[in-house]
Amino acid sequence: MRSLLIYLSVISFISLMVWPCEIEAQRPGRTLQDPASLKEASSPSKIFSKIEISWRNSDARYLADLVGSGKAYIVLGEKGPRGGYYSKSQVFYLMKRMFGEYSQLKFEFVKYHNINDRSKKVFAVASRSYKNIRSDKVFQDKVYITLGKEGDDWVLTEIKTTR
Helix, strand or coil, X not given: CHHHHHHHHHHHHHHHHHHHHHHHHHCCCCCCCCHHXXXXXXXXXXXXXXXXXXXXXXXXXXXXXXXXXXXXXXXXXXXXXXXXXECXXXXXXXXXXXXXXXXXXXXXXXXXXXXXXXXXXXXXXXXXXXXXXXXXXXXXXXXXXXXXXXXXXEEEEEEEEEC
């Protein structure tokens, strides 16, 4: 009986320690990260690196999570919406749809602008190749990604594609 009480006490203690973390992780747009990764994410070059990886992996959730409390301006050229301002949740569904229709063959940043001037917006240009899943037709374009400051954080403010 005593070991059962100890077991229940330990389980209760662990539940109380884990429960607040689970609530924080369940908030929309939030993920559990250690403080070191949050500090890394405040650097524009680190964010561009993570964008590159997530775009290659068709990770719409990560890209959407980079949108701040405002909206991001998105134009996906001939193969997407004409252009407009989208909230974080709209960006998720927009990118999820695009990644569902087009297989990402290549996404690589080739130029960075204002990367060392932290007081301005910073942007980068990526070269992208992608294939229509239905027709197997391959397309190439340039993707312009802009980050802006929101408090101490860098957030995604713009995605534009051009041929």
